[in-house]
Structure formats: structure tokens, C-alpha cells
Amino acid sequence: MLEVIKGCVEGMLEAKALSQAVTGEVTLASPLTVKVEQHLVLSGPFLTMTERAASLALKAGDWVLMLRAQGGQDYYVLDRIERG
Template identity: 35%
Template sequence: MLDAIKRAAKDAVDAAGPVVVHLGVVTKINPLRVLVDSRLELSEDFLIVPESLTELKVTVGNQDVVIRKALAAGDKLLLIRMQGGQRYVIMDRVVSG
């Protein structure tokens, strides 16, 4: 009986699509498109971009200084697929691996 309950609980979690970590690459900026695991290309409708990956500029004197750069084509990303698998949160750029 206990094994049947454990199996049912595992099947329910698997069916719900638990959170999964993926790697992706920015293929286009405007509109944003990301290739995930070299097989699935996502449009910006399916992506959640944190503020930390948006451009931040300040003007110092007469010159604009980029404090934080925006996403660019070719950037490698760490993504988390939200439960249910419909949306992906971009966690950060990946610089190695």
C-alpha cells in the first residue's frame, strides 16, 4: 500500500512538470528569442527576464556610461523552467561550462 502511494505521488509530480534547469543561447534580441538545449527556440512570451539582465546607463558629465549591459545575441544563459513547463525564468548569463 505504501509503495502504491509513493508511486502515485511520484507520478503526480512528474506529470506536473517540476522545475528543471536548462542552458540556452540568445539567438535574437528584438524580439527576444532563446534557443534552449539546442532544440527548442522560445519567444519573449515564454521568457521572464530579470532586471539584472537589462541595460542600465548613467550619464557622467557629457558621457553615457553602461553600468549593466543588456542581453546580446550569442549570450549563454542559465534558465529555469517553471512548473508546468510553459514559462522560463532567465537566471543569469553563463561565462563558463
């Protein structure tokens, strides 16, 4: 029972996190579509580009650094990154 309660509390705290840095792979350049996890693909109103990111010529296969806003509904694309 204690483990169940602990799991619930941890889940609530994670959901309330103000922000989290995440990486994603561009799967489509226009309209911008980014795969964050195996089953999470973001596009349209879920992605906001910073001025720096908007000036980049992103293409499929590029990796980007994003900031996930509270609740996980909004993602801010910050920059392109190198994955090695």
C-alpha cells in the first residue's frame, strides 16, 4: 500500500514540474513535426519556436533541444543540437 501511495505522489510531483529540458528528432520540416518519445509526436499548436530556432533551416533527422512547459502541453523549441 505504501508503494502505491509513493508512486501516486511521485506522479503528481512530476506532473506539477514547472519545466523540463527534452530532446526530440525532427521528422518533418514543414509543418515542423518533432518526435519526443517513441509514441509522442508533436506539431502545430504544441510547438513554439524561439527566434533563434525559427532562423534555423531544420530538416528531417535534425535533433532539437526543447523546454517542456508545466503540464507537458507546450514545448518551446530552443535550438538544434548534435547527437553523437
